[in-house]
Amino acid sequence: MQETAPDPPPVAQPVPRESFRAGMRAGLPFAAVGFILSLSFGVLAREVGFSALGAIVMSAIVHAGSAQFAAISILAGGGGAVAATTAAALMNSRFLPMCASVAPSLAGGWARRAVQGQAVVDPSWAMARRAGGRFDRHFLFGATAVQYVAFVSGTAVGALGGSVIGDIEALGLDAVYPAFFLTLLLAELRDRRSRLVALAGGMIALALVPFSPAGIPVLAASAAAFAGLARRHRVSG
Amino acid sequence: MSSQLWIVVAGCAVVTALIKGLGPAVLGGRALPARSAGVIGLLAPALLAALVVTSVLAEGQRLAVGAKTAGVVLGGFVLVRGGSVLSGVVVAVVATAGLRAIG
Numbered sequence: 001m002q003e004t005a006p007d008p009p010p011v012a013q014p015v016p017r018e019s020f021r022a023g024m025r026a027g028l029p030f031a032a033v034g035f036i037l038s039l040s041f042g043v044l045a046r047e048v049g050f051s052a053l054g055a056i057v058m059s060a061i062v063h064a065g066s067a068q069f070a071a072i073s074i075l076a077g078g079g080g081a082v083a084a085t086t087a088a089a090l091m092n093s094r095f096l097p098m099c100a101s102v103a104p105s106l107a108g109g110w111a112r113r114a115v116q117g118q119a120v121v122d123p124s125w126a127m128a129r130r131a132g133g134r135f136d137r138h139f140l141f142g143a144t145a146v147q148y149v150a151f152v153s154g155t156a157v158g159a160l161g162g163s164v165i166g167d168i169e170a171l172g173l174d175a176v177y178p179a180f181f182l183t184l185l186l187a188e189l190r191d192r193r194s195r196l197v198a199l200a201g202g203m204i205a206l207a208l209v210p211f212s213p214a215g216i217p218v219l220a221a222s223a224a225a226f227a228g229l230a231r232r233h234r235v236s237g
Numbered sequence: 238m239s240s241q242l243w244i245v246v247a248g249c250a251v252v253t254a255l256i257k258g259l260g261p262a263v264l265g266g267r268a269l270p271a272r273s274a275g276v277i278g279l280l281a282p283a284l285l286a287a288l289v290v291t292s293v294l295a296e297g298q299r300l301a302v303g304a305k306t307a308g309v310v311l312g313g314f315v316l317v318r319g320g321s322v323l324s325g326v327v328v329a330v331v332a333t334a335g336l337r338a339i340g
Contacts, residue, residue, distance in 0.1 A: 029322040036326070051238035054246060061250040066288065071249055077297075081241045085248035092256050094284050100260030101277040104268050113265060114258030122288075126281045133274030172334030175305050178292035179312040179329035183322045185285035186313070194282045201283030202290040209295045217295075221287030228275030 016138040023128065023142025030123040030143070031150035033180045037065050038151045040173040041072070042158020043165055048075045052159035059155035063121065063148055065177065067091040070214050090215025097222055098125050105135035119144040126184050193227070200224035304340060308333030 038059055045055035050072075062068055067088035074084040099117040102125065106113040116137065124143035128135045158165065168174060189195050201221035208217035269277070293306045312329025320328070 032323055033326050036330075048242075049239060050242055054238040054242055058246045058249065061246070062253050064249075064253050067249060067253060071245055075242070075245065081244040081248065084245045085252060088245075088249040089252040089256065092253050095253075095256050096260060097280055098284070099257045100264055101269070101273075101280065103261040103264035104266055106261050106266075110262040110265055113261035117257045117261035118254060120257055122285070126285070129278070129281070133269065133277040170334065170337060172304075172308060172330040172332070172337065175308045175312070175329040175333040176326055178289055178305065178309045179326040181285055181288040181292065182309060182313050182329075183316055183325055185282065185289055186316050188282040188285060194279060197279045198282035198286035202286040205287035205291050206294060206300065209291060209300055210298050212298075214291075214295075214297075217291055218284060218287040221283050222280055224283040225276045225279035228277075228279040229272055 019136050019138035020142035020145075023124070023136075023139035023144075024146045026127050026139070027124060027143030027146040030180070031146040033176060033183075034065070034147050035150040035154035035157075036173065037176045037180060038154030039158035039165070040168045040176065041065065041068055042155040042160075043162040043168050044069070044076075044158075045072055045155075046159055046162045048072050050159070052156070055159040056152065056156050060152050062088070063151055064088070064092055064095075065151070069177065073214075087214055090213055090219065093215060093219040094222060095120060096219075097225075101133065102128075102135045102137070102140070105137050107137070116141075121147060122181070123147065123184055126188065197224045197227050200227070304333050304336035307336055 041059065042052075042055050045058070045068075046052065050058070058068060070087040070091040071084040074087045079087075099120050102117060102120055103113065106116045108116070119137075119141050121144050124140045124147065125135075127143055128137070128140035130136055165171070185198060189198060201224040204224060205217035205221040208220055212220075289309075293309045294300050294302065308329045308331075311332040312325045312327075315328045316322075316325035
């Protein structure tokens with residue numbers, strides 16, 4: 001497919017295919033971790049009553065680990081379909097600002113952009129960011145492609161082989177998810193300002209945990225990013 | 238699998254697609270205000286820090302420190318010392334499992 005991007009990138013025009021490949025390479029370690037993450041999802045989903053097919057289909061059409069874990073933890077606690085779906089939606093609410101930030105770097109009409117926005121997952125989004133708030137969309141697509149394949153495969157292995165794998169907590173596999181996000185976070189702590197914002201985001205989230213449903217603390221933490229606005233305003237006068 | 242669980246699968250798929258598609262569909266190619274670049278750059282540290290602390294310290298609506306907390310801190314040490322993504326995650330997993338086994 002020939003690429004005729006109407007929106008000019010700020011610096012050098014990245015070659016789409018090379019960007020896609022670079023994205024795939026960058027996505028590989030996260031795909032490996034995502035495999036283990038989704039494997040534990042597959043096991044846990046079976047424990048709350050999912051069929052293997054149901055767990056695999058969920059990973060294939062939702063592809064959002066944090067939201068899927070949120071949904072099954074509600075189900076495990078006796079919650080209903082609406083509560084589980086709401087928890088997933090809240091957990092995914094961080095994708096509202098994330099996907100909005102990517103919007104100008106996508107291409108095509110509104111529907112095509114909405115479809116391209118589905119490629120946003122945490123590692124790809126963080127790694128595809130370029131200077132001036134732009135994103136390399138082909139890099140994003142490549143990074144997400146390998147993670148998607150690993151995520152669905154991992155779910156299949158967990159859902160079909162759960163009895164062999166055993167107890168997720170005894171194996172420490174529940175530590176994969178936070179360690180996964182910690183690797184992404186550490187890569188973001190480049191300067192004093194990003195460290196302060198991370199600290200503020202973490203504090204906001206922790207402060208809200210006792211008072212709000214899962215997902216809301218994380219969404220609210222995004223408010224810490226508005227420090228970027230204040231700083232810039234002061235500098236530009 | 239009960240129809241209730243299939244409703245959860247379909248519901249999660251629909252809300253996720255809507256959440257991810259909304260910004261790109263509404264904003265289209267319009268450039269965000271120049272000042273937003275600074276905010277976008279700081280969204281990642283804010284959101285990721287929140288994801289990390291809530292996943293190691295929150296159990297439902299309760300704050301708790303446990304084997305997972307210690308395991309992830311150990312994994313973090315490996316990462317800070319220049320370890321790869323996989324090595325950091327493996328250390329976190331092994332340490333968490335080890336602490337649970339002896340605890």
